[in-house]
Amino acid sequence: MKYPEILSFEDALLQLDSFDAIIDARSPSEYALDHLPGAINAPVLDDAQRITVGTMYKQVNSFEAKKVGAALVAKNIASHIEARWLDKPREWRPLVYCWRGGNRSGSMAHILAKIGWPVAQLDGGYKAFRAHVAAALEQAPPLRFQVMCGTTGSGKSRLLEVLHAQGAQVLDLEKLAAHRGSVLGNLPSQPQPSQKAFETRIWDTLRRFDPARPVFVESESKKVGNLRVPAALMEAMRASECISLTLSRANRVRLLMEDYAHFTASPGSLNEQLEFLAALHGREKIKHWQAMASGGAMAQLVEELLIHHYDPAYVRSIDRNFVKFGQARLLELDHIGEQAFLDAARSLIASTA
Numbered sequence: 001m002k003y004p005e006i007l008s009f010e011d012a013l014l015q016l017d018s019f020d021a022i023i024d025a026r027s028p029s030e031y032a033l034d035h036l037p038g039a040i041n042a043p044v045l046d047d048a049q050r051i052t053v054g055t056m057y058k059q060v061n062s063f064e065a066k067k068v069g070a071a072l073v074a075k076n077i078a079s080h081i082e083a084r085w086l087d088k089p090r091e092w093r094p095l096v097y098c099w100r101g102g103n104r105s106g107s108m109a110h111i112l113a114k115i116g117w118p119v120a121q122l123d124g125g126y127k128a129f130r131a132h133v134a135a136a137l138e139q140a141p142p143l144r145f146q147v148m149c150g151t152t153g154s155g156k157s158r159l160l161e162v163l164h165a166q167g168a169q170v171l172d173l174e175k176l177a178a179h180r181g182s183v184l185g186n187l188p189s190q191p192q193p194s195q196k197a198f199e200t201r202i203w204d205t206l207r208r209f210d211p212a213r214p215v216f217v218e219s220e221s222k223k224v225g226n227l228r229v230p231a232a233l234m235e236a237m238r239a240s241e242c243i244s245l246t247l248s249r250a251n252r253v254r255l256l257m258e259d260y261a262h263f264t265a266s267p268g269s270l271n272e273q274l275e276f277l278a279a280l281h282g283r284e285k286i287k288h289w290q291a292m293a294s295g296g297a298m299a300q301l302v303e304e305l306l307i308h309h310y311d312p313a314y315v316r317s318i319d320r321n322f323v324k325f326g327q328a329r330l331l332e333l334d335h336i337g338e339q340a341f342l343d344a345a346r347s348l349i350a351s352t353a
Contacts, residue, residue, distance in 0.1 A: 004096070004109035005120040009128040012095060012120070019120070021094040025104045026126065034196035036097065036129055037204040042080045044073045044104045073107050081111075090116055097122035097129070130196065133203045137230040141206050145171075145237050146352055149219040149318060149325055150245035152182065152310035153252030153302075155333055155341065156218045157259075159245065162345040163216050169209050171217040176201040179225030181218075182310070184260065184273050186225060198227045206233075214352045219322055238321055242328035243348065247336070253302045255336045260302075267293040277309065 007015075016022075022039040024031050027050050031041040045053065049072050056065035085092070094112065098104035101123045109121040122128065148156045157174060164170040174181050178192045186192075193201070209215055217237055222229055247255070263270040271290040278286045285308075292301040318325050331348070333340050 001118070003113035003118055003120075004106075005118070006101075006123050007095070007120050008123050009132050012122055013132070015120075016095075019095040020088075020092050023094050023096045023108065024126075025096055025098045025108050030099065030126075033194050034130070034200055035126070037200065039097075042084065042108070044076050044098075044108055045069065046076075049076075073104070077108050077111050080108075081115075085112075088117065091118070093118045093120065095120045095122060097125045099125050100127050101125035133200055136203055136207075137199055138232055140232045140236040141209075142211050143206070143209055143215045143236070144211075144213075145240035146214045146216050146348070147219050147237055147240050147242045147322060148216060148245060149242050149322060149328060150247070151252070151314045152306060153256040154245045154247045155255055155336060156245055158255070158336075158341055159344055159348075160216060160218060162341045163348065166342075166345050166349060168345070168349050169213050169215045171202075171205055171209075171215055173202070173218065173220050173224055173229060176205065177224035177227045179227070180259075181220055181224045184263070184270070186273070192225050192227055195227055199230060202230065202233065216348070219318065221317070221321075239323060242322055242325045244325070244328040244330050245344075246330065246332045248334075249303065249306060251333070251336050252306060253299055256302050256306075257299060258336075263293075264298050267296075267298075281309065 016037075022036050024035045024039040024041050025044045026035075026041070027043050027045060027047045028041060029047050031039070031043070035041070049069075053065050053069040053072070056068060094117065096105045096109045096112070096119060098106075101121060102125070105121050105125060109119050112119040124131075148159060150156050157172070157180070160170050160172050164172070176193075177198055178187055178190045180187070192198075219242070220229060220234075220237070222234055257264065263273075270293045274286055274289050274293070289301055289304065292298075292304070329351075331344055333344060
């Protein structure tokens with residue numbers, strides 16, 4: 001076979017998990033916005049270099065720009081080979097792509113092929129991949145969802161983690177979105193991915209599921225933080241069977257105190273987030289809650305937020321949005337210890353097999 005091998009995305013998808021490396025030859029900013037699952041970034045032009053070459057195309061001419069660009073590309077590819085791939089055997093088979101499968105990935109794939117590696121180049125590049133993901137997410141996934149319902153603090157996310165550890169199929173949208181799904185749900189020092197990257201994570205997770213087995217998912221709203229759940233997936237979830245997880249309010253307060261310990265350590269950041277609730281609860285109520293946070297009355301504050309904000313919102317929305325909630329299987333936890341979640345997970349796996 002002649003290398004580099006040019007693969008359509010449909011052909012590449014059949015082999016996507018078998019390549020020894022997936023190499024994104026685009027600039028770091030393009031890679032950061034979104035990339036193929038598991039891809040490493042080995043830019044043939046960095047962001048500043050792209051601007052330099054692009055400016056020359058516009059202000060000088062294409063010939064001069066290509067000379068400068070070729071020199072930069074050659075240096076960068078050589079640097080990547082020296083730093084990353086000198087130890088790779090002859091059988092090492094990478095997939096290389098750029099934005100449209102053109103000059104950037106072509107240059108890298110050509111040099112890797114000349115060395116003797118059986119390299120493949122993605123025809124259509126990231127653009128073809130993105131089109132595939134977008135089209136796939138427009139269709140309802142052929143999966144049997146088990147939707148985990150329950151008021152804030154009832155342990156839904158913890159139970160999903162334990163289910164995953166026990167070998168169940170789990171779609172954890174909050175983990176994929178790096179957000180706990182409420183106005184106070186942003187994770188410290190962990191920004192949310194872009195919308196495109198979120199959708200890529202969802203697509204990559206869904207494609208690995210066995211349709212013959214149930215998929216456990218939390219009863220999310222249409223948005224997780226700043227990110228939108230694909231509409232077809234949302235509709236499928238809302239039409240699915242439900243599990244109603246219950247936990248006493250005292251234990252819910254304890255669980256939330258553990259999960260949101262970063263707010264206990266930094267009341268100021270909590271007070272900033274509470275500002276977003278002013279339109280719903282009025283300035284006086286927000287000042288009262290902020291004073292509780294500043295004064296260290298965190299447990300009392302959490303309980304008030306449950307009573308006055310989270311629980312009423314849940315009651316208003318759950319029946320309307322999840323049509324089978326009225327027939328939900330009840331699952332009650334009597335404490336928040338590891339054994340309680342392990343027992344619950346094993347019970348669900350056994351009963352939904």
